[in-house]
Amino acid sequence: xxxxxxxxxxxxxxxxxxxxxxxxxxxxxxxxxxxxxxxxxxxxxxxxxxxxxxxxxxxxxxxxxxxxxxxxxxxxxxxxxxxxxxxxxxxxxxxxxxxxxxxxxxxxxxxxxxxxxxxxxxxxxxxxxxxxxxxxxxxxxxxxxxxxxxxxxxxxxxxxxxxxxxxxxxxxxxxxxxxxxxxxxxxxxxxxxxxxxxxxxxxxxxxxxxxxxxxxxxxxxxxxxxxxxxxxxxxxxxxxxxxxxxxxxxxxxxxxxxxxxxxxxxxxxxxxxxxxxxxxxxxxxxxxxxx
Numbered sequence: 284x285x286x287x288x289x290x291x292x293x294x295x296x297x298x299x300x301x302x303x304x305x306x307x308x309x310x311x312x313x314x315x316x317x318x319x320x321x322x323x324x325x326x327x328x329x330x331x332x333x334x335x336x337x338x339x340x341x342x343x344x345x346x347x348x349x350x351x352x353x354x355x356x357x358x359x360x361x362x363x364x365x366x367x368x369x370x371x372x373x374x375x376x377x378x379x380x381x382x383x384x385x386x387x388x389x390x391x392x393x394x395x396x397x398x399x400x401x402x403x404x405x406x407x408x409x410x411x412x413x414x415x416x417x418x419x420x421x422x423x424x425x426x427x428x429x430x431x432x433x434x435x436x437x438x439x440x441x442x443x444x445x446x447x448x449x450x451x452x453x454x455x456x457x458x459x460x461x462x463x464x465x466x467x468x469x470x471x472x473x474x475x476x477x478x479x480x481x482x483x484x485x486x487x488x489x490x491x492x493x494x495x496x497x498x499x500x501x502x503x504x505x506x507x508x509x510x511x512x513x514x515x516x517x518x519x520x521x522x523x524x525x526x527x528x529x530x531x532x533x534x535x536x537x538x539x540x541x542x543x544x545x546x547x548x549x550x551x552x553x554x555x556x557x558x559x560x561x562x563x564x565x566x567x568x569x570x571x572x573x574x
Contacts, residue, residue: 285309291325292316292373295489296430296439297381299373300327303365305347308333311366311465315444315480329376333365351376360471367468367476370444374427377441378529384439385431385538388527391424391438391493392416392566397573398424398438398493399566401501402527405473408503408556411451414479415559416566418459423485424493433534436541437492442485444478452477454559497569498524498551501562510561513553520551 289302290309294316303309312321329351336348336359347365349357349372356375360368378386389402390413399416401409410426417423424438426445431438444465447455452475455462463480498520515523521543525531531538552569556562 285313285321285323289323291322291327293320293322293325293327294441294443296441297329297377298327299376300325300330301332301369303333303369304335305333305362305365307363307466308366308369311369311478314463315465315478317486320486329373329380331369331372331376333369333372335362364468364471366466367446367471367478370446370478373443377428381428381430382530382533383433385433385531385534385542386529387429387431387524388427388529389429389524390426390445391429391495392421393424393438393493394421394570396491396493397496397570399497399499399570400429400438400495400524401499402429402524403500403502406448408451408501410445410447411454411503412501412559412562412566414445414447414451414455414462415458415563417445417482417485418455418462419563420484422488423481428529431495431541431545432492433537433541436545437494439492440485440489442481442489444480446476446478448476449474455479458559495545495549496573497566498546498549499566499569500551500553502553502555503557504555505557507555507557510558510565511555512565515551515553517546517549517551520549521546 292299332350336343345362346359347362348359349368390409403409424440465478467477469475
């Protein structure tokens with residue numbers, strides 16, 4: 284059992300001690316994470332909070348502020364966005380301080396130990412596609428931050444709720460009515476946001492690394508009738524992933540060389556689609572071609 288204002292979230296490979304005066308924050312965590320990963324006490328890698336900010340000594344009851352050890356990396360937001368602000372803040376913690384692995388802004392799914400990397404700018408549809416694939420028997424390794432080990436280039440799972448925005452929420456709920464969704468945050472700077480709970484398979488295999496065997500750069504386009512697929516060169520793939528690597532400037536030449544090797548041995552594609560099923564079929568074909 285966890286209290287109404289604090290808990291420890293023991294995701295792997297990072298854990299978070301969360302405190303908040305907003306009941307919706309802890310309630311949402313209980314919806315999105317298994318009970319086995321939540322505890323009422325203990326130490327964690329990151330001590331974070333979502334609380335009311337103050338002006339002098341006056342609390343701003345309708346505002347929320349994310350802090351890490353008392354430091355606020357973001358401006359305050361509406362209190363009814365507090366549960367979404369926590370998930371964004373947890374991602375920020377890892378992207379800022381998880382320096383022992385290469386961190387790529389990408390989703391990643393796998394079957395058994397073969398992973399498909401889905402990379403692109405925000406709004407490209409990678410989260411929606413990764414959520415669909417997760418509900419089609421793939422295991423989710425990550426929705427947002429792909430952690431690549433420097434020693435063997437395997438992906439360490441960082442299983443977290445999948446952030447869905449605007450129409451993507453309806454797409455997933457219509458297609459997968461069994462999918463468990465968290466609270467909705469309306470009118471955020473990213474639009475309407477809700478998070479989808481990872482599958483039981485994803486949680487049960489969250490300690491199992493996977494090898495990148497395919498790279499996909501998806502782009503959702505409502506005007507596209509049939510899926511458009513283009514294989515791209517290893518150089519183009521490397522350039523695109525380099526732009527999405529948060530900490531490669533810190534890790535240096537070893538990380539650059541490893542990323543180059545991954546791109547040289549891994550087929551990479553750009554896809555443009557409007558039909559989610561066509562995108563799923565393409566990823567299935569890519570996975571099967573490696574078997």
